[in-house]
Amino acid sequence: MIEIGFGPQVCGDAAAGAGREWLVTDGLGGYAMGTVAGLRTRRYHGLLVVAGDSPASRRVGLVALDPVLTLPSDARVRLGAHEWASGVVDPAGFELLERFDLVDGLPRWRWRIGETVLERELAMAYGRPAVAVVHRLVAGPPVRLDLAAVCTWRDAHGERRAGGPDPSLEPAADGAVVERAYRLAGPDWHAAGRWWHGVRHRAEADRGLPAEEDLWHAGNFAGTLRRPGDTVGVLAWAGDLDTPPPPAVEVVTAARRRHRAVVAAARPADDVGATLALAADAFVVRTPAGPDVVAGYPWFGAWSRDTMTAYEGLFLTTGRADEGRELLRAYAGTVSEGMLANTADTGRVEYNTVDASLWFLHAVTRHVEATGDADLAAELLPALRAIVDGHLAGTRFGIRVDVDGLLASGAPGTALTWMDARVHGRPVTRRAGKPVEVNALWINGLAGVAGLADRVGGDAGAARAAHGRAVGSFRRRFPAPTGWLYDVVDAPAPAYPRGAAGQDDDSLRPNQLLAWSLPYAPLPADGAAPHAVGAPHAVAALRAVGAALLTPLGLRSLAPDAPEFVGRHRGAPEQRDGAYHQGTVWPWLLGPYADACRRSNVPFDEAFSGIDHHLREFGLGSVSETADGLAPHGATGCPFQAWSVAEVLRARQGG
The missing domain is CATH 1.50.10.10 (Glycosyltransferase)
Known part of the structure; x- marks a missing residue:
């Protein structure tokens, strides 16, 4: 396949990085989708978008996993990216992106904070509505990684605002069940439960459509990456909530293997x-x-x-x-x-x-x-x-x-x-x-x-x-x-x-x-x-x-x-x-x-x-x-x- 990758001048620019989109699908009509910069520009963007009885009846679930690194100096570095109703982009984690690559059809990001290099990979489990997100320490000293699970549960063609009932959050092994619709699982889960008001989608504004929604910070996962190669994996899935997908790293590996087979068959x-x-x-x-x-x-x-x-x-x-x-x-x-x-x-x-x-x-x-x-x-x-x-x-x-x-x-x-x-x-x-x-x-x-x-x-x-x-x-x-x-x-x-x-x-x-x-x-x-x-x-x-x-x-x-x-x-x-x-x-x-x-x-x-x-x-x-x-x-x-x-x-x- 052709090489698709970008360095910091594209990744670190809100317009250039947000104007290039990636897509990973689950074989059922659901998907994960976003931008090179990590900035959500459409109401359709999310890490777990679930198809219903037909591919057209999709619902957005897990919206984002915002990484926060705590360095040995105790400095906290936010690597997520959100645009707000005011037009302010905060945090702007894309400014620290060293590169983005599409590898066997799967997105991979690398952030550099001095000597620390953090990598993220994402894949879906083919044949079921499930997404795996893997963070890996590539270089640098031990760091703590926190991941904020930002959620909703709504029709993909609409928005959800804070005026209605709060999303339900039920405890489950290694995480929680959101709205009795999908489950989150990963290390060291701590529930939060608060609204983030006025998240803006610039592409919807350009299309003359409603461009704002409120999102629910459901909670945080956390882990320590002690040496290069260590990973923290998070899973989110709908459907059979009692049966988790394989570990996140295995989901990514299986997706890469399947993609290569699809290409070979063609x-x-x-x-x-x-x-x-x-x-x-x-x-x-x-x-x-x-x-x-x-x-x-x-x-x-x-x-x-x-x-x-x-x-x-x-x-x-x-x-x-x-x-x-x-x-x-x-x-x-x-x-x-x-x-x-x-x-x-x-x-x-x-x-x-x-x-x-x-x-x-x-x-x-x-x-x-x-x-x-x-x-x-x-x-x-x-x-x-x-x-x-x-x-x-x-x-x-x-x-x-x-x-x-x-x-x-x-x-x-x-x-x-x-x-x-x-x-x-x-x-x-x-x-x-x-x-x-x-x-x-x-x-x-x-x-x-x-x-x-x-x-x-x-x-x-x-x-x-x-x-x-x-x-x-x-x-x-x-x-x-x-x-x-x-x-x-x-x-x-x-x-x-x-x-x-x-x-x-x-x-x-x-x-x-x-x-x-x-x-x-x-x-x-x-x-x-x-x-x-x-x-x-x-x-x-x-x-x-x-x-x-x-x-x-x-x-x-x-x-x-x-x-x-x-x-x-x-x-x-x-x-x-x-x-x-x-x-x-x-x-x-x-x-x-x-x-x-x-x-x-x-x-x-x-x-x-x-x-x-x-x-x-x-x-x-x-x-x-x-x-x-x-x-x-x-x-x-x-x-x-x-x-x-x-x-x-x-x-x-x-x-």
């Missing part, structure tokens, strides 16, 4: 590929219903669009086809009226996308083609046919196949494609009608279903006939006089300010990449298929896309010369949603871009260079959800995003 092509393979592991989780995918940390749960878009990279590229098979079978069971369930993050199962079902057709096809699993093809073929039949007959939200064989969708107030942001209930990016990537996915899916039916001796007639109609219509309707493809055709009036009769949108967007990138894409790579006079050839269109949309971190969602372009994805929720698909950069689009270029012999070797360096800049070892459309393209959104990692990994490994 057979990465290089160190960057190895880093991405380990990053991908964070998103594959085990729920009561089986394997699933967390769309992004720290605030997303499972979304079928993201899961199926990321499927190849997360499961097939990384050697996890057996888990993938189980996941595909489970998702097939959610098909209703020809649609795949999208998410339950909102508290109920929702069927509200036009593309998730089509990505599912793609994922199943790719799985069978990669593994030769004819049994799975035969088992899932009825669900795949139900999707095809549902779209041919028409289903929710106006999703239906038109007389020309193309797939149309749209209903008032809905945003059904992946460009789904809404402000005040209205879609920001108007894409009702026949979106280009939706129809590329529809054509790709029909060909895939027909191929699977042929493989298992099923009836491929309906899918093949629908495919033929759709391909012909796609090649006639989507080429635009501009030299690229329309983003949407046949939009309902009133529709777009530009385009033929106001019904076709010729905005330069990256969605058209799927017309060339998919395995059964509707347009050939060389653009030689018969279509309208003046229609674009692949090379010309890809060069136009690359010139206007390609950035170091991915592709813009809209060309900068468009009147609707928004170059900064910042500010309060309304501002961010307004920019989400109006110029904001999306790293996941590098996958389709690389595929389309590869098939058209358009050079793209340097397209991943910026991402390779990005692995050290924001969500460490991972790829962010989004970035600003304008230079310097600062990363935004979730620091750790599944489809960003998956598509970059897949495309770098050769597609």
Whole structure:
């Protein structure tokens, strides 16, 4: 894996050190997360964040373990870091950090106080909600170490204030049980029990969200580190409170061993590929219903669009086809009226996308083609046919196949494609009608279903006939006089300010990449298929896309010369949603871009260079959800995003 580490000029700077985040996961949807500086900047940051019945229903438990060293001189040195409502940062232990490293995906800090060097490592016990924190004396004379356990118990999306009941604290062996929800254990525990008022989260303030909370100082652990190599370990865990995890040092060792095995199973092509393979592991989780995918940390749960878009990279590229098979079978069971369930993050199962079902057709096809699993093809073929039949007959939200064989969708107030942001209930990016990537996915899916039916001796007639109609219509309707493809055709009036009769949108967007990138894409790579006079050839269109949309971190969602372009994805929720698909950069689009270029012999070797360096800049070892459309393209959104990692990994490994 690539080396990820920083010295004192990054670690010791509140802005630089707090702008780089680390993540360790438990395989269940829970996590530990924070910053290089140790300063909590998000309400989501904590050492024990526990997933509930679904990955989206997380609760924050242990927030911090603040170290205090007592030196032989009796001087006390506080190594924690908190920002307060006043804007004051106190203590500022990051100023004493000598270095931070991500070692086998696990964070490691080193503080230096003269001749004394203290190291901290952290890991989670895979398969249970448990975290281990180990402090080790690296150099110097004997010192006493006190660790203040700073706690809460609340929804990860909210805050807790001191106005309500104090958190309950019940004695337990070597520690205490907090709120009857999680347990703390370590050496020489002494209960405290008092509120720390007005802790501030600067990243939430920047996002226009509530930025303060109160935290509960539950108590302290303590130990003496007499010689280099001595350790003090603390455990925190939820679930089965009566069964402790292994000792903290063993948890760290086991996590490091498992991470190395995950990388080896992926057979990465290089160190960057190895880093991405380990990053991908964070998103594959085990729920009561089986394997699933967390769309992004720290605030997303499972979304079928993201899961199926990321499927190849997360499961097939990384050697996890057996888990993938189980996941595909489970998702097939959610098909209703020809649609795949999208998410339950909102508290109920929702069927509200036009593309998730089509990505599912793609994922199943790719799985069978990669593994030769004819049994799975035969088992899932009825669900795949139900999707095809549902779209041919028409289903929710106006999703239906038109007389020309193309797939149309749209209903008032809905945003059904992946460009789904809404402000005040209205879609920001108007894409009702026949979106280009939706129809590329529809054509790709029909060909895939027909191929699977042929493989298992099923009836491929309906899918093949629908495919033929759709391909012909796609090649006639989507080429635009501009030299690229329309983003949407046949939009309902009133529709777009530009385009033929106001019904076709010729905005330069990256969605058209799927017309060339998919395995059964509707347009050939060389653009030689018969279509309208003046229609674009692949090379010309890809060069136009690359010139206007390609950035170091991915592709813009809209060309900068468009009147609707928004170059900064910042500010309060309304501002961010307004920019989400109006110029904001999306790293996941590098996958389709690389595929389309590869098939058209358009050079793209340097397209991943910026991402390779990005692995050290924001969500460490991972790829962010989004970035600003304008230079310097600062990363935004979730620091750790599944489809960003998956598509970059897949495309770098050769597609």
